[in-house]
Structure formats: structure tokens, C-alpha cells
Amino acid sequence: MARITLDHIRHAYGIRPSAPKDYALREVHHEWEDGGAYALLGPSGCGKTTLLNIISGLVTPSEGRILFDGRDVTRASTEARNIAQVFQFPVVYDTMTVYDNLAFPLRNRGVGEAEVKRRVEAI
Structure with missing residues (x-):
């Protein structure tokens, strides 16, 4: 911070x-x-x-x-x-798996799939 x-x-x-x-x-x-x-x-x-x-x-x-x-x-x-905001009512896409919900913002920012996999699996 x-x-x-x-x-x-x-x-x-x-x-x-x-x-x-x-x-x-x-x-x-x-x-x-x-x-x-x-x-x-x-x-x-x-x-x-x-x-x-x-x-x-x-x-x-x-x-x-x-x-x-x-x-x-x-x-x-x-x-x-490089700051994040956590909203009062979270956005969870019910058409996606938990993995894909966690990966979604990383993919949106252009993070490579290997890094997405590493970070999502760590969570």
C-alpha cells in the first residue's frame, strides 16, 4: 500500500x-x-x-x-x-466455475495463462 x-x-x-x-x-x-x-x-x-x-x-x-x-x-x-476496490456486493459470475471467476480479472489484464494458473491455484 x-x-x-x-x-x-x-x-x-x-x-x-x-x-x-x-x-x-x-x-x-x-x-x-x-x-x-x-x-x-x-x-x-x-x-x-x-x-x-x-x-x-x-x-x-x-x-x-x-x-x-x-x-x-x-x-x-x-x-x-495499481489499487483495488472491494465492492459491498461482490460480483460472481454464476455461469463460471470458481477457478474462472478468480482467473477472470487476471485474464482481463493480459496475465499469461501459466501465471493465472499459478495464482488461482495458490488461492
């Missing part, structure tokens, strides 16, 4: 936000240190999922920057960030 810095991040899903109520995520400035254990808590609709989607690269923030170990990754792709 890297040190993750949220440098005055905020996000609005609409265009040209003009008031605090227009933001799905109000300004957050925080730093998570490498090796710590952290939790995001809050009521439904407070921006937890939006924040996690911003950190993982699924959403680009309207304002602010995200830094991993001091490196700006705000506009970096999800692949370039």
Missing part, C-alpha cells in the same frame, strides 16, 4: 456546481499513511462510494488532487494506479 493523500478533493456529478448542495462529495483533505487500518463511515448518500471511486480511478474528481506516495494520480487510469 502507498500513502494516499486527498488534496482538497470534491466532486459534483452535475456541470458547473455553484453551491455546496451541488456536490456529491464535499471537500476532503486527508492523508492515509502506509500500513494503517482505516474505515469510512457515514450515512447513506454522504459520499463514501464517490470517494472510493475517485481513489480507485473510476471517477475523476471535479476539484483537487489524489497523490499516491506523493505522485499525482488524479488523471491516471485505474490500471496505472
Whole structure:
């Protein structure tokens, strides 16, 4: 894990936000240190999922920057960030075997079959 810095991040899903109520995520400035254990808590609709989607690269923030170990990754792709997000409701493809469900993301990233086999069998 890297040190993750949220440098005055905020996000609005609409265009040209003009008031605090227009933001799905109000300004957050925080730093998570490498090796710590952290939790995001809050009521439904407070921006937890939006924040996690911003950190993982699924959403680009309207304002602010995200830094991993001091490196700006705000506009970096999800692949370039090398970070994973575990969703509240897991996606399991019932048409696939357990092996193929575990292999699916590796194959999507172009990992060779020998390495896929090694990693899936280790799990």
C-alpha cells in the first residue's frame, strides 16, 4: 500500500456546481499513511462510494488532487494506479466455475495463462 493523500478533493456529478448542495462529495483533505487500518463511515448518500471511486480511478474528481506516495494520480487510469476496490456486493459470475471467476480479472489484464494458473491455484 502507498500513502494516499486527498488534496482538497470534491466532486459534483452535475456541470458547473455553484453551491455546496451541488456536490456529491464535499471537500476532503486527508492523508492515509502506509500500513494503517482505516474505515469510512457515514450515512447513506454522504459520499463514501464517490470517494472510493475517485481513489480507485473510476471517477475523476471535479476539484483537487489524489497523490499516491506523493505522485499525482488524479488523471491516471485505474490500471496505472495499481489499487483495488472491494465492492459491498461482490460480483460472481454464476455461469463460471470458481477457478474462472478468480482467473477472470487476471485474464482481463493480459496475465499469461501459466501465471493465472499459478495464482488461482495458490488461492
